[in-house]
Amino acid sequence: MHRSIWLVWLTIVLVACQPIAVPAPSAPAATLDEWSEGTPGVGDPIFPLLGNGGYDVQHYTIELSVDVMRNEIMGATSIRAEATLPLRSFTLDLLGLTVEKVTVNGAPAHFTRDGQELTIVPIAPLAASVLFTTVVTYAGTPTPIRDAHLDFVEQGWNRRDDVIFVVSEPQGAMTWYPSNNHPTDKATYTLRITVDEPYVVAANGVLREEIDHGARRTYTWEMAQPMASYLTTVVIGEFVRITEATSLGVEIRHYFPPQDADRLTQIFATTDEMIAFYGDLIGEYPFDAYGAAVMPFPLGFALETQTLPIFGLDLATEGVNAHELAHHWFGNAVTLASWDQIWLNEGFATYLQRLWLEHKLGREFLESGMRRYYEMLSAMKTPAPGMVDAQNLFSISVYERGAWVLHALRLRVGDELFRQFLRTYYARFKDGVASTEDFIALANEVSKQNLTGFLRSWIYDETLPPIPEVSQSFPASD
Numbered sequence: 207m208h209r210s211i212w213l214v215w216l217t218i219v220l221v222a223c224q225p226i227a228v229p230a231p232s233a234p235a236a237t238l239d240e241w242s243e244g245t246p247g248v249g250d251p252i253f254p255l256l257g258n259g260g261y262d263v264q265h266y267t268i269e270l271s272v273d274v275m276r277n278e279i280m281g282a283t284s285i286r287a288e289a290t291l292p293l294r295s296f297t298l299d300l301l302g303l304t305v306e307k308v309t310v311n312g313a314p315a316h317f318t319r320d321g322q323e324l325t326i327v328p329i330a331p332l333a334a335s336v337l338f339t340t341v342v343t344y345a346g347t348p349t350p351i352r353d354a355h356l357d358f359v360e361q362g363w364n365r366r367d368d369v370i371f372v373v374s375e376p377q378g379a380m381t382w383y384p385s386n387n388h389p390t391d392k393a394t395y396t397l398r399i400t401v402d403e404p405y406v407v408a409a410n411g412v413l414r415e416e417i418d419h420g421a422r423r424t425y426t427w428e429m430a431q432p433m434a435s436y437l438t439t440v441v442i443g444e445f446v447r448i449t450e451a452t453s454l455g456v457e458i459r460h461y462f463p464p465q466d467a468d469r470l471t472q473i474f475a476t477t478d479e480m481i482a483f484y485g486d487l488i489g490e491y492p493f494d495a496y497g498a499a500v501m502p503f504p505l506g507f508a509l510e511t512q513t514l515p516i517f518g519l520d521l522a523t524e525g526v527n528a529h530e531l532a533h534h535w536f537g538n539a540v541t542l543a544s545w546d547q548i549w550l551n552e553g554f555a556t557y558l559q560r561l562w563l564e565h566k567l568g569r570e571f572l573e574s575g576m577r578r579y580y581e582m583l584s585a586m587k588t589p590a591p592g593m594v595d596a597q598n599l600f601s602i603s604v605y606e607r608g609a610w611v612l613h614a615l616r617l618r619v620g621d622e623l624f625r626q627f628l629r630t631y632y633a634r635f636k637d638g639v640a641s642t643e644d645f646i647a648l649a650n651e652v653s654k655q656n657l658t659g660f661l662r663s664w665i666y667d668e669t670l671p672p673i674p675e676v677s678q679s680f681p682a683s684d
């Protein structure tokens with residue numbers, strides 16, 4: 207996520223998966239008392255009801271017919287999951303909409319709804335470790351979540367003018383499909399969306415198929431690498447698809463409003479060079495495709511929806527593109543383990559955005575910018591980046607002091623070890639999640655120093671720590 211209020215400095219520069227035939231456990235090994243109800247949340251410190259325990263999703267197939275003018279959806283989501291406990295029942299997160307039918311392994315299942323919890327009771331319990339497929343058929347008008355703490359965004363499925371776009375961080379995925387709605391359960395996705403002509407559908411991953419039905423058209427998108435539910439998106443509108451030359455085999459396709467396409471094509475022309483820069487610094491780009499979906503109106507934010515970040519027209523800039531692209535390594539491939547650790551997403555993306563500017567404009571530019579933010583943070587009363595709650599999930603401290611955690615580590619250990627740290631952290635946690643404790647342990651491991659106290663003070667102390675002495679291995683300023 208990137209919010210417009212942080213732009214002060216930046217503006218200087220520039221399946222249908224068929225249900226798998228899993229036999230119902232006719233002679234289950236567990237006795238009746240051992241069957242679990244699953245749990246209605248995974249215990250996130252900020253959002254305790256998000257996610258669900260007892261199973262691990264492998265793949266979602268979301269098949270929806272969308273009436274853009276009426277803002278109505280109708281269809282089904284198929285969820286292939288593995289039971290991690292013997293389950294008599296389990297829950298999915300879904301808010302609003304009307305559920306018409308639920309099946310588990312092809313057989314009708316009983317279901318009840320309570321707030322965001324959709325509780326499903328299959329006709330036969332599910333033994334631990336079995337793969338099972340749940341199909342939820344539903345319809346209605348999705349209602350985005352309005353959270354008083356995050357008043358700059360309506361989370362989930364949004365319709366404005368003739369455009370539909372999905373921006374879910376942190377909770378909104380459950381406004382348009384049932385899911386295990388927590389970053390700890392990543393899965394692959396197929397998104398099959400049917401709309402009236404002349405609307406175009408963009409979504410996560412690679413466009414695999416387009417079927418013309420005359421007045422309607424079906425688009426099938428495939429996200430082949432694991433994705434957290436908050437990063438799923440669908441964009442529907444009268445967009446033009448602009449493809450950019452690529453040097454690394456990553457498909458670059460942007461979706462721009464027709465009237466702004468020429469100007470935006472110029473702004474986003476450095477995308478290929480950025481992918482190469484970050485790839486060289488951190489490790490190979492994790493996904494098959496990348497591109498911006500720019501809305502024909504301002505939003506006041508941009509969001510790193512996987513392979514297809516959403517930009518308000520007001521934030522369609524090279525600097526914000528560097529931020530959203532950087533999230534694809536840190537945030538999307540390596541994902542935060544819980545929402546109170548969001549500095550791991552935003553601190554990395556903010557600092558890596560600065561490294562792109564350093565690459566273009568030099569070390570002195572980076573240092574003077576970091577010093578300005580240090581002074582700004584010193585003068586403000588903000589919580590430490592590791593001490594956030596729902597109210598300051600996207601606070602300046604999460605971004606700027608989060609970036610300072612990384613800069614302080616770099617100053618302390620020197621450029622060589624810092625680079626090694628970035629590469630190792632990415633390689634080790636790619637396709638999964640990482641926590642602040644993982645971050646600190648790896649910094650100790652790579653540097654062969656005990657940096658626990660040093661890093662904890664940057665992450666958790668109320669008072670901003672002093673800028674560290676520059677390491678001996680730090681190269682002279684250019």
Ligand SMILES: [Zn+2]
Nearest residue numbers: 207208552555
């Ligand atoms: Zn961000």
